[in-house]
Amino acid sequence: xxMEDYTIVKRIGQGGSGLTYLVRDSSGTDRCMKEFxxxxxxxxxxxxxxxxxxxREAQTLESLNHPQIPRYLDFFAGGDNGExxxxxxxxxxxxxxxxxxxxxxxxxxxxxxxxxxxxxxILEYLHSFSPPVIxxxxxxxxxxxxxxxxxxxxDFGSVVDxxxxxxxxxxxxxxxxxxxxxxxxxxxxxxxxxxxSLGATLVSLLTGGVDPIELMNSKHRLDFxxxxxxxxxxxxxxxxxTEPDLDLRIPNTEGLRQRLYGNGSSNSVAFKxxxxxxxxxxxxxxxxxxxxxxxxxxxxxxxxxxGIFSGVRSIINDYGRELVTSPxxxxxxxxxxKAEVHSPEEAFAILPTKxxxxxxxxSVKTTFSTSxxxxxxxxxxxxxxxxxxxxxxxxxxxxxxSLEVDGFTEKNREEYNRLYRFLHGKx
Numbered sequence: 001x002x003m004e005d006y007t008i009v010k011r012i013g014q015g016g017s018g019l020t021y022l023v024r025d026s027s028g029t030d031r032c033m034k035e036f037x038x039x040x041x042x043x044x045x046x047x048x049x050x051x052x053x054x055x056r057e058a059q060t061l062e063s064l065n066h067p068q069i070p071r072y073l074d075f076f077a078g079g080d081n082g083e084x085x086x087x088x089x090x091x092x093x094x095x096x097x098x099x100x101x102x103x104x105x106x107x108x109x110x111x112x113x114x115x116x117x118x119x120x121x122i123l124e125y126l127h128s129f130s131p132p133v134i135x136x137x138x139x140x141x142x143x144x145x146x147x148x149x150x151x152x153x154x155d156f157g158s159v160v161d162x163x164x165x166x167x168x169x170x171x172x173x174x175x176x177x178x179x180x181x182x183x184x185x186x187x188x189x190x191x192x193x194x195x196x197s198l199g200a201t202l203v204s205l206l207t208g209g210v211d212p213i214e215l216m217n218s219k220h221r222l223d224f225x226x227x228x229x230x231x232x233x234x235x236x237x238x239x240x241x242t243e244p245d246l247d248l249r250i251p252n253t254e255g256l257r258q259r260l261y262g263n264g265s266s267n268s269v270a271f272k273x274x275x276x277x278x279x280x281x282x283x284x285x286x287x288x289x290x291x292x293x294x295x296x297x298x299x300x301x302x303x304x305x306x307g308i309f310s311g312v313r314s315i316i317n318d319y320g321r322e323l324v325t326s327p328x329x330x331x332x333x334x335x336x337x338k339a340e341v342h343s344p345e346e347a348f349a350i351l352p353t354k355x356x357x358x359x360x361x362x363s364v365k366t367t368f369s370t371s372x373x374x375x376x377x378x379x380x381x382x383x384x385x386x387x388x389x390x391x392x393x394x395x396x397x398x399x400x401x402s403l404e405v406d407g408f409t410e411k412n413r414e415e416y417n418r419l420y421r422f423l424h425g426k427x
Contacts, residue, residue, distance in 0.1 A: 003078040003087065006033060018085070022092065031073065032093070036086040036160060040079075047084050051077050054086045057159040060133060061088070067413050068122045068152050088159065093152050098140035098205065107205040109230045115205065117260055118151045119143070119198050124253040127191040134189040138197035139179040140204055148417060178212035179204075182220065182244050191252045198256075199241025206230060220244055286423045288399040302328075302344045304399050305364055305379050308423070312377055312403070315418050316370060325368040333362045375419075376404045 006023040009030070013020030018036040025031055036054070040047040058075035065071075074089035098115070107115070119138070126133040136157035144152050181196035183189065199222075200212045206228045207215075217223045222242045228235060237259050243249040250256050288304065305328070313323050327342040332351065341347050364381040380400050401423055405416055 001074050001089075002076050006031070006089070008033075023089070025089075030092045032070070032090050034088040034090070034155075036088070037083075038086075040084040042079070042082055042084045051084070051086065054159060058088055060129075061156055061159065064126075064133070066122060066125045068118065068150060069125075070152055070154065093144050093146060093154065095144045095146040095152075098143045098145065098151075098201075099209070101145060102140060102205065102209040106208060109206070109234055112202050112205050112230075113234065113260065115143075115151060116198065116202055116256075119153065119201075120253055120256050120260060122153050123191070123194050123198070124257070127194070127253055132191050134191065135194050135197070136184060136189055137176060137179070138194055139176050139201055140209070143201070148420065178214075178216070183246060190246065192246055192249050195241050195250050195252070195256055196243075199238050203228070203238055203242065283405075284401075284403040284420055284423050286401045288401070299344070299348075301364060301381055301399070302347075305366060305381065308379050308399070308401055309366065309368070309377075311422050312368075312419065315415065315422060316375065318418075319412075319415050321370045321372070321375070323368050324371055326366060328364065328366045330364050331362040338362070374405065374407050378402045 005026050009022040009024055011019055012022050012032075018034060021033045021035065023031050023033045038050060040050055054077075055075060058072065061072040062075070070091040070093050072088065072090045074087075076087050077084055078087060079085040123135075126135065133156075135153060137155060138153070142153060142155045144154055146152065179197050179200045181189075181193040184193055203215065203222060203224050204210060204212055207224070212222050215222045215224050215227070221244055224238070225235065228238070230238075240248075240250050240259070241256070250259065309325075316323060328344075330341045330344075330347050332339045332341065332347060339350055341350070365378070366380075367376070367378045369376040378401070382398060382400065403419060403423060405419070408416060
């Protein structure tokens with residue numbers, strides 16, 4: 001295809017190497033188009049070489065197939081007035097970049113570690129190629145969060161970098177100062193270069209969007225020690241990710257995953273076929289709060305728990321899986337006494353009939369998983385307390401749901417998304 005197959009709707013971005021457009025293809029579908037300008041003259045030998053290098057790198061991007069990477073759909077050369085330009089067309093991703101989210105949201109430690117895990121999934125996939133695909137320009141502006149919470153990585157710098165390195169054409173070095181690993185200054189990217197950029201990105205999130213350059217000391221080291229509201233463990237992780245010395249930096253995604261998840265984590269290899277991409281999804285944690293009257297209603301709580309269980313079971317059954325369920329464990333406290341039961345019927349049978357005799361429900365907990373252990377769910381109820389005991393007038397009932405998914409592949413993504421939407425009350 002060529003430029004004649006796309007209609008430019010509007011310009012949506014500009015960088016050192018060219019422009020970004022919202023375009024519409026011949027089917028009426030909106031796409032994103034990157035236009036690269038290197039000052040190339042048509043017919044020159046270096047122009048042919050640049051085009052060849054561009055096409056080779058673009059073909060690699062076109063072969064990528066991962067749910068957190070936009071699909072690269074087309075590439076071609078064009079231009080006018082004797083100048084040749086290169087074009088790359090990709091899927092249009094709806095959402096907000098992390099840079100945009102920083103204007104209205106403060107990322108805490110938990111938020112930031114969740115981002116780190118999601119981007120590690122992408123890097124694990126990219127770096128599994130031979131040779132590895134190095135992104136070169138990870139930063140908040142190149143990470144976009146879609147409405148369903150997925151984070152996607154945009155703007156691969158590898159395409160431009162090849163053209164700039166191996167031809168006489170000059171331009172802005174791929175990467176952004178502050179986020180760019182030192183070795184990229186010399187054109188020597190490694191998987192550890194992306195680890196550095198991700199570390200600098202996480203520091204930026206934790207500081208509310210501070211440019212990492214502002215934290216750089218005279219030794220070209222991002223010095224954020226004592227300036228982040230994080231645990232020592234996380235500070236140490238970020239310190240080792242942003243180490244300027246390659247020999248001391250966390251070298252790859254395997255080392256990064258071990259630090260993020262602990263030594264007991266699964267270090268699965270991400271294969272490059274559509275069905276075999278292994279995806280490590282973050283747990284879904286949801287809290288549903290209901291305010292109950294003085295005579296709190298155990299039935300309401302149990303109905304809510306059962307509704308969550310039934311909904312998850314229905315979705316999982318649609319995909320040919322089966323659930324293994326543990327008994328419901330209920331602890332009931334009243335008049336200083338406790339009772340342990342394993343069914344709603346047992347609970348109702350022993351409860352005092354007079355509301356003033358009830359001293360609150362201590363807990364409800366049920367756990368279940370699929371037989372292959374790839375989906376694990378825990379639903380629990382814990383009442384809020386004060387120093388004086390339980391609230392008796394308007395008592396908030398917090399139903400906590402935690403769903404863990406591991407070892408899924410690309411073909412399971414729809415199942416995960418349905419579970420996510422259900423637990424968040426979305427259709």
